[in-house]
Amino acid sequence: MTEPKSKVDPAMPPEGASLPAACEILIIGAGPAGSAAARVLAQAGLDVLLLDQLPQGRDKICGDGLIPDSHAALARLGLLDQVMARAQPVAHVGCIGPRGGRIDVPGQLAVLPRRILDDILCQGAQDAGAKFVAPARFEAPLLDAQARVIGATLKVGDELREVRADWVILATGAVPKALTAAGLCERHTPSGVALRGYVRAPSMVGRIKAMDVVWTKKVRPGYGWIFPAPDGCFNIGVGVAGSHKSEDGKGSKKELNLRKIFDAFVESYPPAAELMREGELLGELKGAPLRCTLTGAKWSRPGLLVTGEAAGSTYSFTGEGIGKAMETGMLAADALLAGRANGASDAQIRKAYEQSLTALKPKFDLYERANQVNAHPWLIDLLIWRANKSERLVKRMSGVLNETSNPGNLISLKGFKRLFFEG
Structure with a gap:
């Protein structure tokens, strides 16, 4: 990738936002991965700039389930109590089969809408000392003469601005545009797709108590879910893993209509029909892509680390990605902090980070293998x-x-x- 063509003035802050000209660590994306990395790095005393193309507290299409790995990550960040004060505690995941059989699996579980969770995480990064600026969109990396990333060109409003940094962390989620701009995208198609909505139904509180995951023939090769959320609301949705999987490995979209799959789920699972009948749908059903199994992107290049769902941090079998996004974000922070403490080179820091993701990869592969349940x-x-x-x-x-x-x-x-x- 060549040096960006546009010439911008890095010293002049954009109108309406205080954007510094330089920082030690520039983090693009204030979701769980980016905010977790920002909090860890800021707590260590680094000058961290956290950016997002949407304001703090932005929504994210997600099942909102917090399973044990999320609890562990939040505990390390020191934010678990704050999150649980807002979340809906849940005691079980309910697995419901096509014949109507059910088993309730116990676990440390909770449900909290991503709008609230991401706000807590982003604020947690700022409380630790990170500076947050939004909206600001990543356009391209800034490169030195050796093609090392030394910052980014950002779009704020109608203007382009440059911010220079010792390191850039890309935590931009499943949409591949930023990965492509950074020269790190290996697969433009997603691993899966999902559709979800929120339904307010106070009459169903206590009747749907577990995080229900439902498999039916009509929803195959996907699954449906209903998760009890705070304030008498429920998160209901459907997901299809392997939605773009093909034998040649390149990825080609299957003939999927998520709205039809959602309607089939509601039709075939009585509690879902009851929820939709008795409750009020809040807003529209919204869809989103998923990037799974730590594949689809290079994990680093000189001066830049990729983390969270941009690196494929979602489990394909369960569709759970919040905990692993935070975990990979903290792994990126750990690699940078250890590298600084040891005087490591760029290559050594990158190697340490990639080795930490490689250590996780077998676990992701097992979930990919377990994904045959959905088909x-x-x-x-x-x-x-x-x-x-x-x-x-x-x-x-x-x-x-x-x-x-x-x-x-x-x-x-x-x-x-x-x-x-x-x-």
Whole structure:
């Protein structure tokens, strides 16, 4: 990638925003990954500038579920109590099969709309000392003579501005535009797609208590969900993993109509129909892409680290990505802090960060393998049938939530044999 053609004045702040000319760490994207990285780095005393193309507290299409890895990340950030004060605590994930069977898997769980969660995380970064500016959109990296990233060209309003930085962290989510501009996008198509809405239904409070994930033949190859949110609201949606998967590996969109899949979910799952009938849909149903399995983008280039969903930090089987986004953001921060403390080179910092993601990759691959449940929902019927007869299997399923059990083993050939012989 060549030096940006536009010549802008980096010393002149844009109208309506206090944008510094330079910083130590420039973070693009104030979602869970970017805000987590910003908080850790700012707490260590670094000069951090956190940017987003939308104002603080922006919405994000998401199931809003906080599973144990999210709780662990929030605890490290020192924000767990603040989040849980606003969230809806939940005791179980309810797995519902096509034949109507159900198993409730216990876990440390909660639901909080992303608009509120992201606001808490972004504010947490600012409370630690990071500077936040929005709206500001990443246009291109700034490069030195050796093609090392030394900052970014940003669009604020109708004007372009430059900010120089020792390091740039790209945490721009599933949309590939920023990755492409940075020369790091390896796959423009998403790993999956999802559609969700919020329904206010006070009459359903206490009747839908778990984070219900539902597999039906009509929703295949996807799944539906209903999660109880605060204030008498529910997050309801459908997701399809592998929506752009093709045999040649290049990715080609399948014939999917998410609204039809959503309607099929409501039609085929009585509690969903009851929720939509008794409740009030707040706003419109909204769709979004997913980037999963730590694939689809290069993780770094000189002077720049990619983190969060831009790096593919969402699990393909469950669609959960909040916890892993925060975790990868903190891994980026850790690599930079360790590098500074040890006097490491650019290459050594990048290597340390990429090794930390590589260490996570086998876990993502197992979730990808477990994803066959979505294409073959009868497998969940078998799992639910056996789990209702085996306390040990329920503990293993809870271990998947807690990341202490291998999700792939639950539906492998070996796993099927264990279904019939374990107690």
